[in-house]
Amino acid sequence: MAGSLLSKPISGVPMSDSGLRGDLSRRPRPVYLDLVRIRQPVPAIISILHRLSGALLFLIGIPLLLYALQQSLASPEAYAALQGNLGRPIVKLMLLGLVWAYLHHFCAGLRFLLLDLHIGTALKPARQSSFAVLVVSLALTAIIGARLW
Amino acid sequence: MVARVIVGAHYGWKDWLAQRATAVVMALYTLLLLGIALYQGGIDHATWTALFAHPAFRIATMLFGLALFWHAWIGMRDIWMDYVKPVALRLTLEVLTVIVLVAYAAWLAEVLWGLAR
Numbered sequence: 001m002a003g004s005l006l007s008k009p010i011s012g013v014p015m016s017d018s019g020l021r022g023d024l025s026r027r028p029r030p031v032y033l034d035l036v037r038i039r040q041p042v043p044a045i046i047s048i049l050h051r052l053s054g055a056l057l058f059l060i061g062i063p064l065l066l067y068a069l070q071q072s073l074a075s076p077e078a079y080a081a082l083q084g085n086l087g088r089p090i091v092k093l094m095l096l097g098l099v100w101a102y103l104h105h106f107c108a109g110l111r112f113l114l115l116d117l118h119i120g121t122a123l124k125p126a127r128q129s130s131f132a133v134l135v136v137s138l139a140l141t142a143i144i145g146a147r148l149w
Numbered sequence: 150m151v152a153r154v155i156v157g158a159h160y161g162w163k164d165w166l167a168q169r170a171t172a173v174v175m176a177l178y179t180l181l182l183l184g185i186a187l188y189q190g191g192i193d194h195a196t197w198t199a200l201f202a203h204p205a206f207r208i209a210t211m212l213f214g215l216a217l218f219w220h221a222w223i224g225m226r227d228i229w230m231d232y233v234k235p236v237a238l239r240l241t242l243e244v245l246t247v248i249v250l251v252a253y254a255a256w257l258a259e260v261l262w263g264l265a266r
Contacts, residue, residue, distance in 0.1 A: 054224045062221065062253060070260045072194075073201055079194040106179070109172050116169065 043130040050108040053101035061098050096145050104137040168223045171216035178213035207261045214257040218250040 040048075071082040085091060111129050115121055120129050189196050200206050225246045233239040 051224075051228060054221075055228060058221045058225055062217065066253060066256050066260065069257075072197060073260060076194050079197070106176065110176070113169060113172065 041127065041130075042134065043126055046108050046111070046130040046133050049104055049134075050112075053105040053108075056098065056101045057105060060094075061101065064098070092148055096141065096148065099144050100137065100141040103140050104133070107133040107137045164223050168220060171220040171223075174216040175213055175220065178209060178216075181209065201261070211257065211261055215254060218254050222246060222250055 068082060068086070071078045073079075086095065111120075111133050114129070115126070120126055185200065186192050192200075201210070226243055229239050229242045229246070233242060
């Protein structure tokens with residue numbers, strides 16, 4: 001995971017050669033990494049959202065998907081009843097959340113696959129692609145949401 | 150003396166590869182389903198049941214399901230490993246995850262080939 005670099009605490013104890021560096025060591029340096037306080041770059045946000053969406057899909061998405069598949073194939077009546085249940089506004093809102101989770105996980109996963117193939121690993125394209133993942137998955141969610149309502 | 154830490158043997162790269170292979174399987178199935186829906190101009194109960202009447206589509210769906218459950222196992226295990234430090238609790242969560250996912254696989258098989266239909 002891209003975010004794992006941040007999980008290692010950095011010691012605030014000055015390095016033994018700090019005396020040699022003079023000016024550099026006098027500047028105020030961050031002595032710890034507080035995940036809430038430091039500004040996260042977009043790739044880090046993409047990474048943690050990938051985890052979050054994955055957990056959401058596991059906890060709610062999979063059982064709901066299996067239940068819906070079962071109902072949809074059971075009988076025409078069960079199919080219609082399922083459509084009615086999924087059409088309720090509160091359920092639609094939850095579905096929209098899951099749709100976003102799927103789309104984000106899909107797009108971010110695609111980006112990770114490309115990074116694994118050493119495509120777009122430089123800083124600039126990596127930032128651009130992470131921004132694209134954020135925007136595309138939100139835009140697709142909005143389009144599907146507009147069709148749901 | 151060398152401090153020996155028990156970390157398993159080389160399962161990391163296999164899981165890394167499996168995570169990606171299962172992702173590709175799921176992505177292809179997603180595109181297939183999307184393509185069918187667009188080709189049919191939307192899906193109603195008749196087209197939906199006709200689709201699942203094809204053995205090949207049931208097998209493709211089972212393949213998607215198994216890829217999903219395997220993928221979910223690797224991802225959830227990573228999450229438990231990273232955030233749940235007490236060993237007993239982590240082990241419990243991991244075992245529960247496996248049990249749930251195997252049950253899901255059985256549920257999917259039941260839906261696709263169940264005698265109840």
